[in-house]
Amino acid sequence: DTEVTQTPKHLVMGMTNKKSLKCEQHMGHRAMYWYKQKAKKPPELMFVYSYEKLSINESVPSRFSPECPNSSLLNLHLHALQPEDSALYLCASSPSDRVYTEAFFGQGTRLTVV
Amino acid sequence: RKEVEQDPGPFNVPEGATVAFNCTYSNSASQSFFWYRQDCRKEPKLLMSVYSSGNEDGRFTAQLNRASQYISLLIRDSKLSDSATYLCVVNPSASKIIFGSGTRLSIRP
Numbered sequence: 031d032t033e034v035t036q037t038p039k040h041l042v043m044g045m046t047n048k049k050s051l052k053c054e055q056h057m058g059h060r061a062m063y064w065y066k067q068k069a070k071k072p073p074e075l076m077f078v079y080s081y082e083k084l085s086i087n088e089s090v091p092s093r094f095s096p097e098c099p100n101s102s103l104l105n106l107h108l109h110a111l112q113p114e115d116s117a118l119y120l121c122a123s124s125p126s127d128r129v130y131t132e133a134f135f136g137q138g139t140r141l142t143v144v
Numbered sequence: 145r146k147e148v149e150q151d152p153g154p155f156n157v158p159e160g161a162t163v164a165f166n167c168t169y170s171n172s173a174s175q176s177f178f179w180y181r182q183d184c185r186k187e188p189k190l191l192m193s194v195y196s197s198g199n200e201d202g203r204f205t206a207q208l209n210r211a212s213q214y215i216s217l218l219i220r221d222s223k224l225s226d227s228a229t230y231l232c233v234v235n236p237s238a239s240k241i242i243f244g245s246g247t248r249l250s251i252r253p
Binding site for chain 2: 061063071072073074075078080085086118120122124131132133134135136137138140
């Protein structure tokens with residue numbers, strides 16, 4: 031199983047809503063990532079979790095709140111988002127943040143904030 | 145200076161042509177390098193890792209030049225299905241995976 035599964039695939043939310051994005055992997059990977067990708071731009075790193083602890087926060091606004099309940103799951107809680115936060119949100123995992131190796135990506139959640 | 149820089153293209157080449165992309169990186173301590181491919185409205189997928197000795201996978205050849213801090217990707221005998229955005233990816237540290245801006249490739253019949 032080399033899959034990273036993200037749900038939902040599409041999400042439309044209002045600026046006052048609270049929603050969560052979910053990511054799951056069963057490859058035993060110990061590093062998990064959230065990326066944000068706008069149209070025709072490369073993915074931009076948001077957060078890195080290593081061994082279930084937040085290791086990198088790339089100065090992401092607090093309206094995005096990550097959570098890693100266990101080694102297989104990664105959530106991104108969304109609250110009071112702005113229309114400019116509309117983007118493709120990609121989750122990725124890699125075996126470890128201490129080993130230089132490639133990351134595997136989920137299919138992403140396409141988020142629209144209205 | 146951006147950590148990873150690529151020529152954005154677009155490259156528009158005929159089927160069967162050979163095309164090459166370059167990517168430069170700023171952090172000399174970077175340890176690993178990859179090329180990813182991303183189709184429109186899809187997630188990035190690993191195309192190949194890039195090793196110091198260079199590596200080849202069918203029609204694709206990747207090279208790393210540590211002294212000049214660049215990596216390259218060569219596609220021979222290009223197919224229509226090669227049309228995509230090619231992303232250069234660098235690990236400046238084990239925790240970070242940084243993408244270049246991507247090079248758009250369009251293969252015409």
